[in-house]
Amino acid sequence: MIPVLILISIILFTMIQFAPGDAFTGQLDPKVDARYYDQMRKQFGLDKSPVEQYFIWAGNFVKGELGISFRHKTPVSEMISERIGNTFFLAVCALILTYALAVPLGIYSAQHPYGTVDYTLTGTAFVGLSMPSFFAGILLIYLFAFKLRWFPSSGTVTAGAGLEGIALWLDKLHHVVLPAFTLAIINIASYMRYTRASVLEEKQQDYVRTAYAKGVPAPLVLRRHVLRNALLPLVTLFGLDLGLLFSGAVITETIFSWPGLGQLLFESVINRDYPILMATTMLIAICVLVGNLVADILYGVVDPRIRYD
Amino acid sequence: MSSSAEVILNQPEQEPELKPDAKGKKGKSPFQLALRRFVRNRMAVSGIFILLAVTLLSVCAPLIAKHDPYASDLYNTDARPDGKHWLGTDDTGRDVFSRLLYGGRISLLIGLLTMIFTVLIGGTLGAVAGYYGKWVDMIIMRATDVLLTLPTLLMFLFLASILEKTSLWVLIVALALTSWATTARIVRGQFLSLREREFVLSARAIGCSDLRIIFRHMIPNALGPIIVNATLLMAVMISVESALSFLGFGVPEPTPTWGNMLNGARNIRVLTQQPWLWIPPGMMIVITVLAINFIGDGLRDAFDTRSTRR
Numbered sequence: 088m089i090p091v092l093i094l095i096s097i098i099l100f101t102m103i104q105f106a107p108g109d110a111f112t113g114q115l116d117p118k119v120d121a122r123y124y125d126q127m128r129k130q131f132g133l134d135k136s137p138v139e140q141y142f143i144w145a146g147n148f149v150k151g152e153l154g155i156s157f158r159h160k161t162p163v164s165e166m167i168s169e170r171i172g173n174t175f176f177l178a179v180c181a182l183i184l185t186y187a188l189a190v191p192l193g194i195y196s197a198q199h200p201y202g203t204v205d206y207t208l209t210g211t212a213f214v215g216l217s218m219p220s221f222f223a224g225i226l227l228i229y230l231f232a233f234k235l236r237w238f239p240s241s242g243t244v245t246a247g248a249g250l251e252g253i254a255l256w257l258d259k260l261h262h263v264v265l266p267a268f269t270l271a272i273i274n275i276a277s278y279m280r281y282t283r284a285s286v287l288e289e290k291q292q293d294y295v296r297t298a299y300a301k302g303v304p305a306p307l308v309l310r311r312h313v314l315r316n317a318l319l320p321l322v323t324l325f326g327l328d329l330g331l332l333f334s335g336a337v338i339t340e341t342i343f344s345w346p347g348l349g350q351l352l353f354e355s356v357i358n359r360d361y362p363i364l365m366a367t368t369m370l371i372a373i374c375v376l377v378g379n380l381v382a383d384i385l386y387g388v389v390d391p392r393i394r395y396d
Numbered sequence: 397m398s399s400s401a402e403v404i405l406n407q408p409e410q411e412p413e414l415k416p417d418a419k420g421k422k423g424k425s426p427f428q429l430a431l432r433r434f435v436r437n438r439m440a441v442s443g444i445f446i447l448l449a450v451t452l453l454s455v456c457a458p459l460i461a462k463h464d465p466y467a468s469d470l471y472n473t474d475a476r477p478d479g480k481h482w483l484g485t486d487d488t489g490r491d492v493f494s495r496l497l498y499g500g501r502i503s504l505l506i507g508l509l510t511m512i513f514t515v516l517i518g519g520t521l522g523a524v525a526g527y528y529g530k531w532v533d534m535i536i537m538r539a540t541d542v543l544l545t546l547p548t549l550l551m552f553l554f555l556a557s558i559l560e561k562t563s564l565w566v567l568i569v570a571l572a573l574t575s576w577a578t579t580a581r582i583v584r585g586q587f588l589s590l591r592e593r594e595f596v597l598s599a600r601a602i603g604c605s606d607l608r609i610i611f612r613h614m615i616p617n618a619l620g621p622i623i624v625n626a627t628l629l630m631a632v633m634i635s636v637e638s639a640l641s642f643l644g645f646g647v648p649e650p651t652p653t654w655g656n657m658l659n660g661a662r663n664i665r666v667l668t669q670q671p672w673l674w675i676p677p678g679m680m681i682v683i684t685v686l687a688i689n690f691i692g693d694g695l696r697d698a699f700d701t702r703s704t705r706r
Contacts, residue, residue: 099554214686225661334550337549372545
């Protein structure tokens with residue numbers, strides 16, 4: 088895990104070295120003395136050799152110092168900590184939405200296979216998997232924020248409302264519905280298909296027939312035997328999908344003006360603000376690797392048949 | 397669902413079909429059997445027809461759309477759909493219907509070419525890793541680790557911040573360079589298991605060269621999962637291209653692509669007041685990706701592979 092992280096940081100850092108110009112090239116103002124820019128470059132350490140710069144960056148990164156934004160001239164760590172809560176809230180809501188919708192619908196499909204509801208759900212899941220999340224997002228804004236006016240289309244809270252306590256949280260929830268659903272759409276579809284396939288397969292197992300044969304009532308067979316085995320792997324899926332969640336967050340947060348990490352990353356791409364870009368990308372890489380690790384460990388925990396040597 | 401990924405059972409479903417029949421003709425090859433299973437799959441076949449229809453519409457764009465997709469008509473901007481402009485005009489007075497059809501050409505081309513490049517890069521690296529093993533395998537697998545950790549879109553955004561300007565070809569090459577990892581993993585997995593099979597051992601025993609073993613004996617046997625992966629890749633690439641163009645990092649304007657046309661919807665006025673500008677290209681993306689996914693799923697069932705979750 089650590090070697091992969093180091094490798095990623097080296098590759099990203101090397102890529103930045105090939106970038107034409109730097110953060111100040113775009114802001115060149117003929118009225119400002121050229122020495123000012125040289126001084127700024129020195130201040131940001133851009134006059135040193137690339138290798139030196141990398142080691143300085145890596146040393147600071149390990150210490151938790153993520154550098155200073157070229158554009159905003161504020162510490163990157165501050166900007167990230169301001170926004171990470173919003174992304175976390177959005178991601179958690181999306182995950183809750185995913186499991187709350189995908190699992191019951193998937194089970195229902197598997198319990199009534201090849202019926203009208205099953206075909207409708209499976210068809211919808213196919214469309215959900217095939218729809219780019221940004222298109223889903225703007226469709227939702229058009230339908231539910233503009234036409235029906237049920238939900239707001241941007242921000243995390245109503246600006247200037249001065250809400251507190253429960254009212255504030257309700258307002259936040261009201262704002263998170265559309266972005267969370269946009270972010271969750273692909274996972275809802277894919278987990279639903281997974282649940283359906285998994286339950287259908289498990290229902291054909293011998294132990295299920297045995298359970299029926301010895302007279303266990305059907306709901307109990309489903310709960311105790313089928314679902315336990317069919318749904319366990321589902322617990323670990325989100326750990327593997329963390330990368331998708333993050334790339335989805337970049338798009339979703341940009342569309343819904345959601346002040347989170349994804350929006351920060353996207354802005355840093357536009358502004359060529361490499362300290363921010365480097366820090367957010369590395370943060371995402373760490374999250375994805377930790378997610379994969381957690382998924383592996385959880386899989387071993389929930390399924391005793393799996394052993395890691 | 398079994399998690400034993402990357403297993404191919406290219407064997408015929410019934411034994412007798414492999415035997416020569418009474419007339420002495422050869423039996424059906426695994427590929428013919430897969431093809432027959434594929435043709436029986438209604439969803440997959442309808443996917444083929446939808447994709448053909450979309451391709452035909454795009455290729456025959458000059459015959460159907462009467463307006464130049466690049467020509468601005470500054471006296472007729474933001475027009476509503478009518479008899480002359482079926483889907484209205486955009487903010488510079490270009491005919492949206494023409495752009496929709498011509499845009500399909502670019503979007504499909506990007507999907508197809510990126511898929512081909514990705515499969516070539518991933519296939520070659522995966523084959524080399526699986527065939528030679530040892531340190532070659534180690535290096536290539538570390539590279540896939542890196543690429544799989546960062547999603548294609550993020551990798552590409554990172555690239556986009558560095559590249560001065562993107563063009564169609566830069567986009568295609570950059571997308572292929574950032575997304576070959578899954579293909580490489582699949583091919584490597586195939587090669588690892590094929591390497592130990594008897595027919596490969598005997599080929600080696602009679603002195604076949606590495607290249608001959610790889611191309612004559614191993615690749616044909618690994619083709620099922622590769623084809624499935626390639627098909628689904630094309631769907632992903634069309635989707636990723638549209639997302640990038642939507643964000644403003646895809647094919648530069650004024651080239652019409654479905655993603656570029658959706659880019660207009662980032663403007664709240666276009667989004668709320670002129671849905672005819674962005675809903676049609678969005679629908680085209682959904683329909684195309686859906687059709688390709690149907691085909692991919694059909695192929696997976698036909699080849700009986702379970703190489704990917706979705």
